Amino acid sequence: MADEKLHDLVIIGAGPAALAAAVYTTREDIDTILVEKGVVGGLAAITDWVDNYPGFAKGVSGLDLAQQLEAQAERFGADIRLGEVIALHDEGKHKRLETSDGDLLAKAVLIATGTDYKKLGIPGEDTYYGRGVHYCATCDGAFYRDKRLVVVGGGNSAVQEALFLTKFASHIDMLVRSEVKASEVLVHDLEKNSKITVHLGVTTDEIVGENNKVVKVVGTSDGKQVEFPTDGVFVFIGLKPNTQFLRSTPAIKLDEFGFITSDNDLMTTMPGVFVAGDVRSHSTMQIASAVGEGATAALKIREYLEAHARSA
Amino acid sequence: MAKTITIYTTNTCAYCVMVKKWLKMKGLPYEEVNLEEHPERQAEMMELSGQMAVPVTVVADKATDSMNVTIGWNPSKLATAVASMTTAQVA
Numbered sequence: 001m002a003d004e005k006l007h008d009l010v011i012i013g014a015g016p017a018a019l020a021a022a023v024y025t026t027r028e029d030i031d032t033i034l035v036e037k038g039v040v041g042g043l044a045a046i047t048d049w050v051d052n053y054p055g056f057a058k059g060v061s062g063l064d065l066a067q068q069l070e071a072q073a074e075r076f077g078a079d080i081r082l083g084e085v086i087a088l089h090d091e092g093k094h095k096r097l098e099t100s101d102g103d104l105l106a107k108a109v110l111i112a113t114g115t116d117y118k119k120l121g122i123p124g125e126d127t128y129y130g131r132g133v134h135y136c137a138t139c140d141g142a143f144y145r146d147k148r149l150v151v152v153g154g155g156n157s158a159v160q161e162a163l164f165l166t167k168f169a170s171h172i173d174m175l176v177r178s179e180v181k182a183s184e185v186l187v188h189d190l191e192k193n194s195k196i197t198v199h200l201g202v203t204t205d206e207i208v209g210e211n212n213k214v215v216k217v218v219g220t221s222d223g224k225q226v227e228f229p230t231d232g233v234f235v236f237i238g239l240k241p242n243t244q245f246l247r248s249t250p251a252i253k254l255d256e257f258g259f260i261t262s263d264n265d266l267m268t269t270m271p272g273v274f275v276a277g278d279v280r281s282h283s284t285m286q287i288a289s290a291v292g293e294g295a296t297a298a299l300k301i302r303e304y305l306e307a308h309a310r311s312a
Numbered sequence: 313m314a315k316t317i318t319i320y321t322t323n324t325c326a327y328c329v330m331v332k333k334w335l336k337m338k339g340l341p342y343e344e345v346n347l348e349e350h351p352e353r354q355a356e357m358m359e360l361s362g363q364m365a366v367p368v369t370v371v372a373d374k375a376t377d378s379m380n381v382t383i384g385w386n387p388s389k390l391a392t393a394v395a396s397m398t399t400a401q402v403a
Contacts, residue, residue, distance in 0.1 A: 037387075038330075038385070039326045039327060039329075039330050039385065040330065040333075041326060045326035045329075046326045046327070048324065061324065062326075063324055063326050063329065066326065067329075082330075082333075082334060082337070082387055083387070100388065129363075129365075130361075130363030130364060130365035130383060131362070131363045131364060132364075134365055136325070136326075136327065136365075138322075138324040138325060138326065139322060139324070139325040139326070139327060139328070139365065139366050139367075140322070140325075140364065140365045140366065141322075142322045142323070142347065142348045143322075143347070143354065143364050145351075
């Protein structure tokens, strides 16, 4: 991945915000490289169905949307490289990105690394990962045809993915710590789905297995232990920002939850480094707004590069 | 014809797409086993990987009768698994 060239822009991430920014910058001949450590398309790509992205009257699968965004960015010359950015350094006239495959130099950087699903951190979760504990319904849901499942979480992702899992599972117990906090449309679909039983006010305390397989989830409700027999557990309890690579970059200010702060131009506290999408502090966590932020960041980066060229 | 690559996938698995994209980028041919189309082969993947989540990538070396199994989308582990391979070495 490493090269000696000073690139106009390196985008860290290749989710919707990153790909939208790349469409704009590459169309203006801004030399743009994207570095992705996970999935091109980000969390959108592993989302079963996207019903609220404008322009798709009947909705679109997350994977299809991601692949369309990728193809559009590549049509204009975006260079998507698979690898991981380990650290980011401000070296005056340029930024240096340490990656898993060597260094990259850039005049400007856009951080669009998005978020990842949180883990529960309870006994049994790591032990049975992949053997009954999962975080990707679109990947592994098909293994639970006519089986019982537990879904942990009560937000949009949990409801969306639980609904998807009803294509396969015979029954789903949905364990929600407090109350369901999903969009009205999803709540309506949830209420009319007879395969899902929602349990409110239940904490998830342990995942128990026998003979190398998950057999039940143990929780607490009203101070009493409750048990849910199951063949598998899917966890969707919220999102954490992908900002680990900034551990040694204190010049970029994070908020109390680890999301990246920015000014009105989407510039971080490090000049020339911008942020867009779910990883930005106060983002609305929507694909449509991530795409909008990507476009805005691209235009602000163009202005920054023009000013950079004038001062060079 | 010493080595073969087999990927176990499902229809809507984005991580599986990434593994296939990565192998194509490296010019390495592979056999894809879609477990939704071939549920009878789920047990085979379970036996090979000890778990039931996709993608699973198996690099088998018939000459040495050895096998390298990568669970999930893990480019650094995949790189190690195919490190000594060239397109000519792959079946």
